[in-house]
Amino acid sequence: MSQSVLTRRAGSLATAAAIAALIAGAGAALAATPKDTLVVAWAIDDIITMDPAESFEISAGEIMGNSYDRLVRFDVNDPSKLSGDLAKSWKVSDDGKTYTFELKPGLKFASGNPITAEDVAFSLQRAVQIDKSPAFILTQFGFSKDNVKDKIKATGDLTLTIEVNQPYAPSFVLNCLTANVAAVVDKKLVMSKEQNGDLGYAWLKTNYAGSGPLKVREWRANEILALERNDNYHGEKSKLARVIYRHVKEASTQRLLLEKGDADVARNLTPQDLDALASNKDIKTTATPKGTVYYISLNQKNPNLAKPEVREAFKYLLDYSGISGTLIKNIGIEHQNFLPVGLLGASTEKPYKLDVNKAKELLAKAGLPNGFKVTFDVRTTQPVQGIAENFQQTAKRAGIDIEILPGDGRQTLTKYRARQHDLYIGQWGADYWDPHTNADTFARNPDNSDDAKSKPLAWRNAWDIPELTKKADAAVLERDADKRKALYEDMQADFRKTSPFVMIYQMNEVAAYRANVGGLKLGPTSDSTYMFTVTKQ
C-alpha cells in the first residue's frame, strides 16, 4: 500500500518535471538576433562612467568612439593619417604654438542642438576643469584650470583657436585631439543639467550628450549597454538601428552564445575557443594588433635586479617562440619594443630569444653564478599567469628561483604602484595614438624619488634615466616627422639593451563573429573600433 502511494507520487513528480522541460523547450525560440540589431558579447565591467572627460577604460573607449565626435580622427586603415571629423580644416601658426580650426557648417548634436565652435571650446575646457584621469592628455600642453579659457577659445561661430605652451610636433598635438577626452559634448544640454557648478559631471556619468553616429540609449553597469542610430549624424548614418553590448564575463559562455546565434560578435574568446571555432563555417574572425604591450619588469630597488647584466640575462630567459605558439597564439604577436607596431617610429627588432647559457654567462659576470631568489607578483588571469609560470621554469634553468605571488588585478597593481614588488608582469595600452604616450611611461622618469609627482612605469621600477628622459622630451618637440621617427627608433634601441623591462608581446585583439555580419573591423585603439560601419544580412 505505502509503496504504491509513494511510487505514484514519484511517478507524477517525474511527469511534472518532464512537462516542465517540454514547456521550457517550446518557449525557447531558436536563437537569432534581430536583423537591425548587433549583439556583442563582451566583458564590459570595466566601464565606470559615460562622461568622455573621465572615461578611460577599454570598453568605455569603444562606446565613446562610436557615440562622440571630436575635431579630428585618425584613419582606421592607416593610423598615421588624420582626417577632419567635426573640423573642416586646420592650420598651425609659424611659431608652432597656435592651432586654428574651422568647423564643418550645419552640424547637429543628437539632441538637435547645432554644433558650434563654442561647444568644442567648452568640451576641451570642461575636460581640463573637471581634471579626471585622462585630463593629462590635454594638460600636457600647458592648459590649467586658470588659463584654459584663454588658451582654448571660440573666435567665431565655426572657428576655434588652441594655444599650446611649446612648439610641439603638430602630429603630437593633433594625435592627442583624437583621444576621447577631446570628444565634443553638447554644451547647452550638459549645462542644463548642471548641479552646484559641476559642469554637468554628475549627470553625464550615466547620460549622453554627443553627436556621434550612434547614441547611448542605456547603460546598466555589469549588464548591458545599448547604442542606437543617431539620425542627426552628419556623416553616413549607421546601417544598424541598434548595437547592444551584453556583459558576459565568461569566455565559454560567450562562445556558446555566438555559436547558437544569440550573440553576433564575441570579444573575449581564449586561444582554445578560437582554435575550436576555426572549423565552424558560420563563424569568422577578425584581428588587429592593438596599442597594448605586455612586459615583465624588474624593480631596480632590488640590488640583484639592478645589475645591468642581470637585466640583460632576464631577456634571454623568456621562451619567446614557445609562448607565441601556445599561450598567446591568436591573441598576441611577439614584440620586444616599447612602441607597439602602428605608432610612429615603432621598431620590430627582435634581438632576444631563449638562451639559458648566454643568461648564465651574464649572471656569472654580475657575480651571481649560482643565481638568486626573487618574488614575482602575478595576477591570476590568463595569459599572464601562464607566461609567468613558463618564465619561472626557464629562469630556474639559470639558477634563478622565482616565487610567484598570485593576486587579484587591483591588488598586484596597488603593490606595483608602491614599488614594493621584485618582478611584475603587466601590460600597457597607449593612452592616445602618439609614440609619446609609451615613451612617456617606459623611457621617461623625470624624478625617481619616492614622492615624485609623476609615476610612470620607469618610476615604478625605480629606473633612473636622465639621458633617456631628455631624449623623450626632445622627441615631442621635433616638428620634422622623419627626424621625430628617428629619435624614437634610437630610444627603442637603447631601451632594448639597457631597460629593466622584458618586453613580451603586442596584443592582437580578435573578435569572432557570425558570417552574416559584414564590415566589422577592430581598430588599433579601443576608441577606433567602429560599430556604425557594420552591416548585417
Added chain:
Amino acid sequence: MPFLNALVRFLGAVVLTYLGLLAVTFFIGRVVPIDPVLAIVGDRAPEHVIARVREELGLNLPLWKQFLIYLGKVLQGDFGTSVLSSNPVMQDIRRVFPATLELATLGTIIGAGIGIPLGVWAAVRRGGVADQMVRVMALIGYSVPIFWLGLMALVVFYARLGWVGGPGRIDVVYEYTLTPWSGIMLLDTALAGEWEAFGNAFSHLILPASLLGYFSMAYISRMTRSFMLNELAQEYVVTARAKGLSEARIIWRHALRNAAVPLVTVVALSYAGLLEGSVLTETVFAWPGLGLYITNSLQNADMNAVLGGTIVVGSVFIGLNLLSDLLYRTLDPRTRTR
C-alpha cells in the same frame, strides 16, 4: 509583558547584528591590500588626481572616523554611491537583487519540491532505489563544481538540444519591449500580459534555477531523510501503526509533520544561501545578480557597494530567521505554550 520583552530582545539583536556586520565588513574592506582610489581613477591618473580623490573619499581620515561618518550617513538612508556604476548603491541593488531573488526562489521551490518527497521516500525505503539516488545525488552535488556543471548544462540543454534559452535573463528582442516594474522578469512580463516574453524569460530562468535547485535538493533530501529516519523510529509511530493507521497517513501526517520543524530551518538556510547570490552560477549564465555585484565590487574595493550588498544579505538572513521562527510557532504547538 513577555511579548514586549521578546520584541525588545529581538530588535536589540537585530541592531547588534547589523552593527557587527557593518563594522566587520567595513574594516575588512579597509585592510584589504587594494587601493580603492585605483578603481575610480584607473592606473593612468596623475598623482594630484589620485590625491584629490583620496581626500574626496575621506580615506585620509582615521579608520574609526571613516566608519562613524559612514554609519551616520546610513542612518539617514544614504548608502553612498558605487564608484563602479556611478549610481547610488541602493539603486544598483534594486536592480540586481530581483534577478537573484527570482533565481533563488525558483531554485528553492525546485529544491524543496523535489528534495523533501525524495528524502521521505529514501527514509521509508531504506536501502532502496530512492535511498541510493539520494546518496548519489548528494555525492554529485557535493563533489562536482557548479561552474562545470553549469557549462555542461548549457552545452546540452541550450546549445545541443535547444530546449532552453541561453545565458542572460531574456532574449535581446524583448529587452526593450517591456518596462521593468519589479525587476522580477516573470512578474513583469506576466503583469504586462506579454506571455511570449514570459515564456522566453522562463526558458532563460529554468536552467540556472534547476542547477541551483539541484544543489539545494541534494542537501534538503539528505536532511529530510535523516529527520524522517529519526521520527519513524519514535514510539508514537509504533503506536500509530498499532492503532491500524494507514502507512501513508503515518508518514505524511505524523512523521513528516514532526520532521517539518527542523526542515523549515534547513530550507530557510538553503534559501538564504541562494539569495546571497551564487557568483559562479551568475558568471556562467551571465546573470546580473547580487553575487556578481558584490564580488565585482569587492575586487575593486568599491566599499560602498560591498557594504550595501552586505546589508541586504544580512537583512535576508534576519528576515528568514524571523520567518522560520514564526513557522515554528505554527508547526510546533509546544512553542506556543511557552
